[in-house]
Amino acid sequence: MYKQTFLPGKYPHGHEYVKQWAALGSWFLGPKAENIDVFNNLAIEAFKGHANFRQNYFPTDSAYITTDITATDAYKSEKKQLEQELATMVEQLKNSTPMFSVRFEGHMNWDTTMPGNLGYLAALLYNANNVANEASPVTTPYEIEVGNQLCEMLGYKFFDPKPDPWGHITSCGSIANIEAMWACRNIKYYPFCVQKALNESKELAGAKNFEVYVPRLQSKQKLVDLSNWDLLNLDIDDIVAMPAEVIDMCDGVTSDDYSKIVDKNNLANLGWWDFMEMYGLKKGPVVLSPMTNHYSWPKAAIMLGIGQGNIIGIDFDENARMDIKDLKRKLDYCLKTETPVISVVAVIGTTEESAVDPLADIVDCRNEYKKQGINFAINADAAWGGYFMTMLHEPTQNRWKSTAKIPVFPLSDYTTRHLLSMRDADTITVDPHKSGFCPYPAGGLCYRNGNMRGFVQVEASVVYHQGLDPSVGIWGIEGSKPGAAPAGVLLSHRVIGLDKLGYGRILGQCTLGAKLFYCVWTMLAKEDDNFVCVPMKPLPSNMTLKQAIVSIKKHIMNKEFNDFQEDPVAMEFLKVIGPDTLINAFAVNLKDNTDLGVCNNINFEIFRRLSHTNPHENVMRVPLILTSSQLRPMIFGKAVKQFKERLGLPANTDGELGFLINTVMNPWVAELQKIREIGGIFRQTVLDAIGKVTDTPDLHGFVSPDMITDTGDLFGDHLPMFTMPAHQYHAIAKFNVPDQNAVTLIQGKYKEQSQLSPGKRLPIIFGNTEKSGLQNFLEDAMNKALDMDFFVGPPSATNTPFLTTKVKVLDIPRRKHFDMTLKDYPAKLTYFMYGTPGNAYLSHNMSVRPDVHQVVKLDKKPADVPDILLELGIDVTINNLEGKPLYIDGKIVDPLQLQEYSISYISIGGIIAQSTIYMTNDDAKVWFNVVDE
Known part of the structure; x- marks a missing residue:
């Protein structure tokens, strides 16, 4: 039997955390994979442990994959195929969304914790199925322990006079929400079949006088005497307790006997049509939910036969929080029309607006309205917000031995109040794979009264065998479910802890x-x-x-x-x-x-x-x-x-x-x-x-900094202007000319210019033939080749194109609209460096009018500049040159008067690096133009 950990403080770690960032550094692989060695070593240990288990299970059994097999061509061929396909997949996966990066600020998803990943990987190899104990004798207790931890974290209490809470892992929050509505629906209508059984069954005659508390009357009444409306508005705890209390009043009746008598006439067995007809019910139930609810709530209503149209939306305020006044208006209508309300949903952290509904006020509202005759369950959808409760849990003494001040973070009083009210909700959905930073799939559902789960219990004898530890698989929607998921969650909880320090x-x-x-x-x-x-x-x-x-x-x-x-x-x-x-x-x-x-x-x-x-x-x-x-x-x-x-x-x-x-x-x-x-x-x-x-459509020109390649690749540096909004861009693209004859012609023109003296050379300039916004043109040309005119030097009335051909855009290293609010030049001269491993180019970063547009071809790639940075493009600073234009004799001139300069740039890992650029060749200065002087 595994020891189950409930309280956040019961973790064997966490002493003297003084430095804020240090603890975090050991919990994640890191945005730049800083902990890759730690992770690799621990992952290998997990894999070795699994291999050792295989090897030592009846160690005298013979090996099956022998050296005779591994020496065959068939084995070698398949192994090679595995290696090749895996390498392909690994490369493809590198274009996944970089959720680990500080630049990822999109969905409710980020990096997963190292312990979460390692626990998942360790258990994954065993392929445990938590549908049944015999398929998961280790990971089922893990799931029970995780469920207890989640209950405790969310504010549910153990060892009170009432039944303990209970929680389990689901594949996602949607499944948890559907299960929550399923349980509340079945519980809402359960008193009808109990009343019928007490009236009709001789075996249950001893419980004929069974009484239940009626909130509307604020007193206990005989169940057999209650009206349908009162039966629909009893307290959940009283309904859930009915089976045990009725059985206690009937001598010789077992739980199996009771179930056979009562359950045959319940909603789960009969279905809506027969159930409503049997009990003379005319109105179907509704669920009240904020307009901001997750789509899984209407999905649950559809699946459970309640109907999407019976999810009654509650308005919300400018903060996207449920409007309690509108909730009361809807409850007043349900009370007036005697429309049963299964539950009211409170979203604790909406997925788009980040709003926490006023749960404490909803609880007060229920207390008020059930005295008037209408009662309902409360489903807290805290799939996103549940783990924020850890910000409110104080560490215990054995976890905090330092006298240093515990960091305080700015959680609002409003959010704090309503997080703490989750303890009064009947069910809470919480997703470890969201704000618990654990690997998918790891949703979760917790019941305030653990016996509620019995109302969604379905057993199949071929799968479930009775034992001391009931399988978590008999409750809920899912059948097969990975034991790896709770293993990852459990290890993450144990290592990090569910309190302020974790x-x-x-x-x-x-x-x-x-x-x-x-x-x-x-x-x-x-x-x-x-x-x-x-x-x-x-x-x-x-x-x-x-x-x-x-x-x-x-x-x-x-x-x-x-x-x-x-x-x-x-x-x-x-x-x-x-x-x-x-x-x-x-x-x-x-x-x-x-x-x-x-x-x-x-x-x-x-x-x-x-x-x-x-x-x-x-x-x-x-x-x-x-x-x-x-x-x-x-x-x-x-x-x-x-x-x-x-x-x-x-x-x-x-x-x-x-x-x-x-x-x-x-x-x-x-x-x-x-x-x-x-x-x-x-x-x-x-x-x-x-x-x-x-932008107004126009023609745009690009300066080529170098010879077009034999395969038709060439860069183009956009010709900018400050005075025309459509041209207020620093833009550089990599183009491709697919027509080989056109490539040859462009190369010939380039060679002609290279044979002239440096002062007489003109660059190859090319541009779109049909007017377009610059960005539209570049993006359109990435999808299909478009016509472009090629010129020797700037186009004019007398300088017509020597070629019109199709051109495609391969990449856009730079596309930056000028910031026209800038008033000052930068302190130092900066350029955008880009290119290929064999060639490097500079393009001046223009800032304030007037400025210079300059394109430079360097002799070679600067030493120590990684190829990947050159391919992506980086800003470099000329350390000893001012950022404002250089004037000589009253004119703006080329600021690069020397043949070499020291530069600084941000290199891999965010490190400031130094290098040197060289411009000794006579073809280095490709283009220089004073813009809007």
């Missing part, structure tokens, strides 16, 4: 990061910008936007976490602003734009650039990953109207409003330097997206 530390830092992101989104747009960025969650009613920005600048920006901790004003500000949990919803609009379509187009463009859904697209070109959704006026009501108003749109505009979502599950972004960096990436994407939507 999961509470991870989620606390994520909470801080989410609040800091809220600050960034709030003040992203500068005063001179042509756009606004507005979080969906409004500021507190007593705080203006101007006041918020002042507080952010004074108390938040340029400070570290320790500074926040010592600043009560900063901590209070962070508590009251931002999301209830870790999700920021926000949108961008042009200033003075009242067209919903334009606003939606901009947000869609931002999302399209900051998402990765196509495995054939290069994820390395996605600098940040967010997600998006839409607000539907019919569902979101006044909340969407208020959000539109704050975006500058008419409140009554018809149509859905698109918005963006960033989910902060990365504890390492809880530092302002990284958040500001990500904010800068987002800001640049906004400028690019606005350009894409608003």
Whole structure:
């Protein structure tokens, strides 16, 4: 028998955590796989342990895969095939969504913990099936232990006079939600079959006078005398206790006898039609759920025969939280019409708006209404928000031996109150594979009264054998279920711990990061910008936007976490602003734009650039990953109207409003330097997206920095202008000319120019033949080859193209709209370096008008610059040159007067590296032009 751990403090670790980041560093593989050696060693140990188990199970048994087999061509061929196919798959998987990165801020998903992964891998090799004990004698107790831990974490109590809580692992939160509704539905209608049995069965005559508490009457009454309406509104605990209490009143009646008598007439056995007819019921039940609910709730209603139309939506406020007033209006209607309410759903952390419904108020509401005659279960859907309870659990003495101050994170008083109220919910859905950072599949469902699970019990004798430890497989929806899932969750719980020093530390830092992101989104747009960025969650009613920005600048920006901790004003500000949990919803609009379509187009463009859904697209070109959704006026009501108003749109505009979502599950972004960096990436994407939507179609030219290759590849550096919005770009693309004859002609023109003296040489310039926005053209050319004109030197009325041919875009290393709000040149001269392992090029980063557009071909790739950085493109700084233009005799001239310069750049791992660039060849200076002097 395995020892079961209930309390968060009962973990054999966790002493003297003083440094905030140190503990986290041992729990994850790391955004840059920093712990790969640790992980590899431990994973190998897990695999060795499994191999040892195989070898020592009846060790005298002979081997089956002998050297005679491994020496055959057939074996070698299949082994080679395995190696090749695995290598292919490993390479393909590298284009997966980089959820481990600090740049991933999209869905409710991030890296998984090392103990979670290692526990999963260790158990995976045994392929245990938790459907039955004999298929999982080790991992079934693991699941029972995890269920107990989850119950305790969520606030359910053990060893009270009432039955203990009970929890188990499901494949996902959807399955847990469906099971919760299933159990509550069966329990709601169970008193009918008990009443019928007491009236008709001689075997149960001893319980004829069985009494049950009737909330409407606030007294006990005989069950056989109750009306249908009272039968539908009893307390769950009283219903669940009926079997045991009735059996106790009947001499000689076993639980099997009772079940045969009662269950034949219950809803689970008869089905809706026969059940309603048998008991003279005319009205079907409803479930009351916020409009923000997860799609699994209507799915559950469909599957259980309740009907999607009987999920009655409750309005919500501007914070996307359930409106208690509207809940009461719907309950009043159900009471008036005697419509049974199976349950009220409270979402503890919505998946898009990050809202926590007012669960404590829902509990108070139930207490109020059941005295009036209507009663219901409460289902807390805390699939996302359940683990936030760890932020509220104090560590026990044996886990915290240091006198150092435990970090406090800015969880709002509102969220805290309603998290603590989960202990009063009848069921709680919680997903370890969400905010528990565990591998899929690991959803979970916990019952406040563990005996509730008996109402969704289905046994098959061929699978389930009675024993001291009942299988978790007899309860719930699933049949086969991996024992590896609870193994991973259990090891993660044991190592990290379910209190402030464990999961509470991870989620606390994520909470801080989410609040800091809220600050960034709030003040992203500068005063001179042509756009606004507005979080969906409004500021507190007593705080203006101007006041918020002042507080952010004074108390938040340029400070570290320790500074926040010592600043009560900063901590209070962070508590009251931002999301209830870790999700920021926000949108961008042009200033003075009242067209919903334009606003939606901009947000869609931002999302399209900051998402990765196509495995054939290069994820390395996605600098940040967010997600998006839409607000539907019919569902979101006044909340969407208020959000539109704050975006500058008419409140009554018809149509859905698109918005963006960033989910902060990365504890390492809880530092302002990284958040500001990500904010800068987002800001640049906004400028690019606005350009894409608003640019006027035009012709665009590209300077080629080098000879076209024999295979038709060449780079092109866009010719920019400050004065024309459609040309306000620093853009570089890698093109391909598929026509070999055209390639030969271009090479010939390039060679002709190379034979001239440096002062007379002209670059190859090419451009689109049909007017288009620059970004549209580049993206269209990635999908199919488009016509482009080729010139020797700048095109003009007298300089006509020497060639028109099809050209395709292979890659876009640089696409950056100018930030027209900039007032000053950078302190140092910067260039964008790009190329191939054999050739490196520089393109000057233009900033303020006037500036220079310069393209340089270096003699060779700078030493120590990794090939991958050259392929992706990097910004480099010329250390000893100022960023403003160089003037000689009153004219702007080439700033690169020497043949070599020292440069600095950010290399792999974020390290500042140094190198040297050389420009000794007479073909180095490809292009120089003063722009808008």
